[in-house]
Amino acid sequence: MAIRVGVVGGGQLARMMIAPAVELGVELRVLAEEEGMSASLAATAVGDYRDAATVLAFARDVDVLTFDHEHVPQDVLTALVDAGVAVRPGPAALGVAQDKIVMRTKIAELGMPQPEWAAVTGVADLQAFLDAHGGRGVVKTPRGGYDGKGVRVVSAATEAEDWFAALAEDAHGGALLVEELVDFTRELAQQVARRPSGEVRAYPIVETVQRGGVCSEVIAPAPRAGDRLTRVTAGIGVAIAEGLGVTGMLAVELFETTDERVLVNELAMRPHNSGHWSQDGAVTGQFEQHLRAVLDLPLGDTAPRAPWSMMVNILGGPTSGGLEERFSVAMADCPDVKIHTYGKAPRPGRKVGHVTATGDDLDDVAYRARAAASFFAG
Structure with a gap:
């Protein structure tokens, strides 16, 4: 069996x-x-x-x-x-991914770099944090937010009054998370796989491009990722995976700052959008790797198959003409690009698929991936 x-x-x-x-x-x-x-x-x-x-x-x-x-x-x-x-992963590890305040607390305990933050229960607390951090900050609901939802950049505590009111009505109470508004040059993501017996493998660091709070593109490996950055980000990913006892895939979303630091933004304990490039661009894709890890099987090689890979999300989908028709056209015009659809009905902002392209020249790879994705727009 x-x-x-x-x-x-x-x-x-x-x-x-x-x-x-x-x-x-x-x-x-x-x-x-x-x-x-x-x-x-x-x-x-x-x-x-x-x-x-x-x-x-x-x-x-x-x-x-x-x-x-x-x-x-x-x-x-x-x-x-x-x-x-x-x-797998277990309750303790998943609890960190489920609550952003718990996540920030655990990352601090592990000594990993992250933005300055606080748990705030009212307008006065939030305003005090803003005043101490340049007058602006990022407020997040601790649970349930993703793809830009549950996140606000505020310059006055009163801009989060409705969220505090909702907390007051919640039988469990709680707090909001506020973080410093990080002056970052780009966003990165580090994926790590870990199995129960302790074997860990890190993937190449990637650059992610967000539009409207949603991941739009991923470049693997991240351009201008020298030995130092690669070593630091892999070290952060492995330390978090081991420190939290993660089993399966872990994605660590990171900010690279103007002074060349990296700060942990968020965690995901499952395959992640930032790793879709690996389906076609790595020796072992993240979905196979996740299954290997949760079954405690030897982990696969994470090396890239080509110098460059790019993933472009298909967001929203066509407003006229079905995905199936566009799929056929894209396949004909872009035979060297892989197209993955999710079986979802088109809807503004919804992730309905993605495309991946690989090759020796990043500009060419980006052109081909974006061209294929464009067949599904509008």
């Missing part, structure tokens, strides 16, 4: 685990939130990931449980562990 890996969440990350699971001889089972999601090809159950009984019933038939997202509540994760389920 094949080894069975259960994935909680039916989004595009679970979808992209299907092909490497087949190649590895692994049976992939998915608990989707609803019918017709991206990973419907492997969806063996549909249900609420917030309900312990639902997730426990799904987990009975798998050897290892992993995740398409970090939103499974801690009480559900604890119930799974108490029932003897191999949960």
